[in-house]
Amino acid sequence: MAIANVCDPSFGDFLMGTIVPLSAVCAVAASAVIGFAYMIGSSMANPKLTLWAKTEAIQILISLSSILILIPALGAFCSINATDINEAVGSPSGTTVVSANVFESAAAYANNAASYSHKALTVIRYHLEAYSILSQMNKFECDTLSFGSIGCYLGFCLDLPLGCLFGESGVGVSPYAGGAKQAALNAFFNTTLISYFSALNFLFILLFTYKGFVLVFLPIGLVLRSVPYLRQFGAVLIAVALSFFFVYPLFLAVFNLISADLLKIPDFFADKPYFFREDAISASAAGGLGQSIGAALLNGDQFIFNQYFPDGENTEAAIDFGARAFVAGVFFPTIALLGTIASTAYIARLYGEEIDLSRLTQLV
Amino acid sequence: MKKILLVLLLIPLAFAFGWQEISFISMGISLALLAIVFMAGMGFNINELQMVAKEELYQLIATGLLVCLLLASDGILNMISQNGFFGTQSPTGYAPTLQGSAMGHIDNEILDMSNMLNNVEGWDMEAGKEGSRSLSCSLLQIGYSVGTCGGFTGLNAPLSLAGGILGFALGELYAMKALLSITTGYALSVLLPIGILMRTMKATRGAGGLLIAVAVSLYILLPMGVLFNEIMSATFAEKAVANNYPQYVSGPTTGPEISCGDPGSTSRTNEDKAVEAYGVLETFIPSYVYSALIRGTLGPILALLLVAASIRVLSALGGAEIDVSAISRFI
Numbered sequence: 244m245a246i247a248n249v250c251d252p253s254f255g256d257f258l259m260g261t262i263v264p265l266s267a268v269c270a271v272a273a274s275a276v277i278g279f280a281y282m283i284g285s286s287m288a289n290p291k292l293t294l295w296a297k298t299e300a301i302q303i304l305i306s307l308s309s310i311l312i313l314i315p316a317l318g319a320f321c322s323i324n325a326t327d328i329n330e331a332v333g334s335p336s337g338t339t340v341v342s343a344n345v346f347e348s349a350a351a352y353a354n355n356a357a358s359y360s361h362k363a364l365t366v367i368r369y370h371l372e373a374y375s376i377l378s379q380m381n382k383f384e385c386d387t388l389s390f391g392s393i394g395c396y397l398g399f400c401l402d403l404p405l406g407c408l409f410g411e412s413g414v415g416v417s418p419y420a421g422g423a424k425q426a427a428l429n430a431f432f433n434t435t436l437i438s439y440f441s442a443l444n445f446l447f448i449l450l451f452t453y454k455g456f457v458l459v460f461l462p463i464g465l466v467l468r469s470v471p472y473l474r475q476f477g478a479v480l481i482a483v484a485l486s487f488f489f490v491y492p493l494f495l496a497v498f499n500l501i502s503a504d505l506l507k508i509p510d511f512f513a514d515k516p517y518f519f520r521e522d523a524i525s526a527s528a529a530g531g532l533g534q535s536i537g538a539a540l541l542n543g544d545q546f547i548f549n550q551y552f553p554d555g556e557n558t559e560a561a562i563d564f565g566a567r568a569f570v571a572g573v574f575f576p577t578i579a580l581l582g583t584i585a586s587t588a589y590i591a592r593l594y595g596e597e598i599d600l601s602r603l604t605q606l607v
Numbered sequence: 608m609k610k611i612l613l614v615l616l617l618i619p620l621a622f623a624f625g626w627q628e629i630s631f632i633s634m635g636i637s638l639a640l641l642a643i644v645f646m647a648g649m650g651f652n653i654n655e656l657q658m659v660a661k662e663e664l665y666q667l668i669a670t671g672l673l674v675c676l677l678l679a680s681d682g683i684l685n686m687i688s689q690n691g692f693f694g695t696q697s698p699t700g701y702a703p704t705l706q707g708s709a710m711g712h713i714d715n716e717i718l719d720m721s722n723m724l725n726n727v728e729g730w731d732m733e734a735g736k737e738g739s740r741s742l743s744c745s746l747l748q749i750g751y752s753v754g755t756c757g758g759f760t761g762l763n764a765p766l767s768l769a770g771g772i773l774g775f776a777l778g779e780l781y782a783m784k785a786l787l788s789i790t791t792g793y794a795l796s797v798l799l800p801i802g803i804l805m806r807t808m809k810a811t812r813g814a815g816g817l818l819i820a821v822a823v824s825l826y827i828l829l830p831m832g833v834l835f836n837e838i839m840s841a842t843f844a845e846k847a848v849a850n851n852y853p854q855y856v857s858g859p860t861t862g863p864e865i866s867c868g869d870p871g872s873t874s875r876t877n878e879d880k881a882v883e884a885y886g887v888l889e890t891f892i893p894s895y896v897y898s899a900l901i902r903g904t905l906g907p908i909l910a911l912l913l914v915a916a917s918i919r920v921l922s923a924l925g926g927a928e929i930d931v932s933a934i935s936r937f938i
Contacts, residue, residue: 328801378735381739383743409746409747410744410745410746410747410748410749410750411743411744411745411750412743412744412745412746412750413742413743414740414741414742414743414870415739415740415741415742415743415752416736416739416740416741417735417736417739418736419732419735419736420732420734420735420736420738420739420763421728421731421732421733421734421735421736421763421766421767422731422735422763422766422767422770423724423727423728423730423731423732423766423767423769423770423771424728424731424732424770425767425770426767426768426770426771426774427724427728427770427771427773427774427775427777428774429771430771430774430775430778431774431775431778434778485810486810489810489811490810490811490814493805493811493814494814494818497797497798497801497818500793500797501789501792501793501797504788504789504792504793505785505789558724558728558774559721559724559777562774562777562778562781563778563781565778566778566779566781566782566785567781567782567785569782570782570785570786570789574786578817578821581817582813582814582817582818583814585813585814585816585817585922586810586811586812586813586814587813588813589809589810589811589812589813590810593809593810
């Protein structure tokens with residue numbers, strides 16, 4: 244399970260030892276530029292330049308407030324417990340939630356959604372492998388010499404396969420030919436693959452948010468907000484950093500509250516671990532080639548089928564699994580991303596800037 | 608600082624009440640803090656602070672109106688969803704509500720679609736098996752091989768296509784069922800209160816507005832879309848039967864006979880059997896297309912379109928600017 248220990252003291256050290264000093268350096272550098280501009284404005288008696296410098300000095304203070312917000316908000320998010328929220332909102336059917344803070348819950352949802360999608364993918368792949376092999380399987384039924392009722396004892400009839408004694412005389416047939424099952428599952432294999440990649444994508448965004456956004460966007464945004472013509476861009480960077488740092492995990496943590504029902508493995512597969520195996524089944528796995536041939540002779544067409552589906556097949560349940568993976572891995576995380584983007588606009592507005600959301604939405 | 612205080616104050620308060628109480632407590636605390644900000648603005652003669660407080664007050668009023676609307680509509684919606692009509696429409700085993708009725712209908716559609724898929728898979732396998740039959744006769748590597756059942760393999764391509772379409776429709780229905788089951792259980796109890804709580808803070812106002820919109824839309828519009836499609840398809844079925852087109856609603860009771868005779872036969876008997884099976888399969892097409900495309904594919908698309916449109920309207924009401932094109936891409 245990929246985790247980011249945001250509430251760990253090491254992250255606090257990273258924040259206080261790297262981000263805050265880096266931001267301070269950026270603020271000082273920007274202040275130096277502003278001070279220099281003010282000095283030139285004063286010496287040249289240029290009111291435009293001095294006014295600009297004063298305005299920018301206020302903007303530096305506003306930008307620095309982002310850092311001040313970051314630290315207590317981080318503390319609050321680390322202290323909120325998912326079980327308390329679950330009890331407060333009164334989740335139905337006595338659903339229990341693992342005790343975790345907002346950041347841990349968010350990571351848990353993203354991890355579990357990816358893992359769930361992968362399990363769905365594995366189950367569908369297993370079915371596809373089985374159906375592909377079964378559809379290509381051929382058998383040859385030798386012409387037999389039957390003795391009629393004389394050769395039958397206790398329900399067992401002796402038929403001599405004379406057709407294969409000196410050559411090959413008989414009927415060849417593919418007992419599991421056809422492609423409808425593969426076609427039905429292929430569509431959902433592709434969908435589940437997208438769900439899996441999507442869930443991983445949202446997980447990586449989350450992990451990158453914890454360090455990358457705060458490390459890069461926040462200090463750069465701080466500087467850019469003090470540079471002429473780049474204030475809007477700087478505001479967007481700060482808004483994106485704060486929004487992704489707090490709102491995105493909050494959304495995922497909320498979805499983690501419903502994950503007990505959302506990420507439920509269909510009952511048919513729950514107690515059958517062989518559906519989740521990722522390696523191919525070979526004849527030797529069934530006890531060696533000799534034993535396999537013997538078993539095939541005794542069990543007929545069913546032998547290979549039983550190797551794959553000892554408890555029967557259930558294409559529908561596999562499709563159900565894939566469909567649920569789509570809801571868990573694509574639908575809900577996308578809502579989280581949309582909410583985060585909506586929040587970015589509001590935070591940018593706090594800095595006095597309007598941003599075009601349609602551009603940001605193209606991220607989705 | 609106002610937001611931080613708000614967060615800190617709300618944390619302990621948030622753990623004992625339902626969504627209605629949490630909403631009112633959030634708004635009460637917000638109002639108190641706004642009054643403090645406004646007083647500070649007046650006391651220190653800072654116009655910006657007064658303006659911020661006023662602007663936030665408008666937003667608070669908007670949140671209050673939204674909560675009142677939800678409280679009022681909660682009763683109305685419960686009244687609608689528990690209407691006797693849905694009780695009579697609800698398949699057995701489900702609550703006589705809007706959501707229960709929708710779940711029941713989805714279950715019925717899944718059952719129908721599943722039977723169709725099973726039929727198609729069975730016919731496809733039989734056609735493949737019979738089509739692959741060939742007769743061989745050799746002695747000391749000298750001999751011949753002949754297969755006159757090949758006509759049946761022609762059935763595999765359309766049956767595979769049908770399997771793909773039915774499988775996709777079935778998957779869509781399962782996804783709808785999962786979404787319905789989640790939103791029935793959690794939309795009003797989890798997503799809505801957290802959305803309202805988030806909307807009381809400026810930084811998370813957009814996110815809160817979206818969460819409220821998602822909760823309400825999924826809870827109401829999704830089952831409504833399912834039932835709307837059900838009513839539409841039931842009306843179509845009724846008219847089709849009344850106008851002597853029952854084949855659009857239900858197929859023949861018995862499937863085709865997919866069985867090849869002697870694979871070594873040189874007469875056209877086997878080819879004729881394949882053609883006959885194709886003819887019988889053809890009679891199933893109208894009812895299967897109706898179920899897979901109208902009930903299994905168009906239904907979920909319609910319901911999701913309703914949800915997307917509703918999210919757009921409600922999130923705009925909630926103050927969030929959401930580009931629903933991203934949500935529409937699900938469809």
